[in-house]
Amino acid sequence: MQRMLYDATTLIPVLxxxxxxHFSFKYIYFLGDxxxxxxxxxxxxxKYRNLIPIIPLNLRHQSNLPKPDFNSLGIPTCPNDPNLDMKFDGVTREKGRSDRIKYLCPKSKKCKVNDRTAYHLACDNPCTTSTCGRVVQISVNSDCRLNTALPRNTQQCQDLYKVRTVCERAIAQLKSCMNIKSTQLIALIIFYKSGKFSNVRAIKTLIA
Structure with missing residues (x-):
């Protein structure tokens, strides 16, 4: 899980x-796990690189709770009653993650208990065991994630994704050949021969 979080937050600065x-390089697809x-x-x-992402959905992000529908305005509705719109409850902002619009169960009410925020749920058939009722967080960039230019269930997408494993093996062989993980001396020699001394420890910068 920690590795997945690292991959998710470091892709943009790395690219x-x-x-x-390599500003003159042009690509069509981005293949990633x-x-x-x-x-x-x-x-x-x-939006910024004009690339078609070939990335499988991370099933660890999926919830087993019943999925809410959405009304014509894009507001999620109660999973048990699509006629009830969920209530806007602000925007969640966390470091390293996209902003998420928070919606609260339509039968849940906020209240103050000992100067602290609490919730009162008045539902006879709750879809969750949470005391505050169902909470739905929608990323501001969710459409780009779910509605990809190349649908995940197409044969072309599946064939392209297989190419990623070939790239992974090639990178692994390169790392093994150069012994990047354990040999700092090689990095020092390469930097010395190339005359690049500003980032002596950044061997990844050199081979990028």
């Missing part, structure tokens, strides 16, 4: 650095 060095399944990544790839 920004890559394109700054489920660790890159984050709404901000999709928005960046589609």
């Amino acid at each position: 920004e650095n890559y394109y700054a060095r 489920a660790g890159f399944d984050a709404s901000d990544n999709y928005a960046y790839l589609v």
Whole structure:
């Protein structure tokens, strides 16, 4: 899980650095594993790099709770009663994640108990065991994630994704050949021969 979180939050700065060095390179697709399944990544790839993302959905992000529907305005509705719109409850902002619009169960009410926020749920058939009722968080970039230019269930998408495994093996062989993980001396020698001393420890920068 920690590795997936790292992949999700580091893709954009890594690609920004890559394109700054290789600004003339042009691509059509971005192939990545489920660790890159984050709404901000999709928005960046589609809107800013004009790339078609080939990334499987990370099933760990999926909930077993019944899925809410959406009304004509894009507001989620109660999973048990689509005629009840969920209530807007602000925007969730967390470091390293995209902003998310928070919606609260329509039968849940906020109240104050000992100067602290609490919830009162008045539902005879709740769809969750949470005391505050169902909460739905929708990323501001969710459309780019779910509605990809190349649908995930197409044969072309599946064939392209297989190419990623070939790239992974090639990268692994390169790392093994150069012994990047354990040999810092090689990095020092390469930097010395190239005359690049500003980032002596950044061997990844050199081979990018």
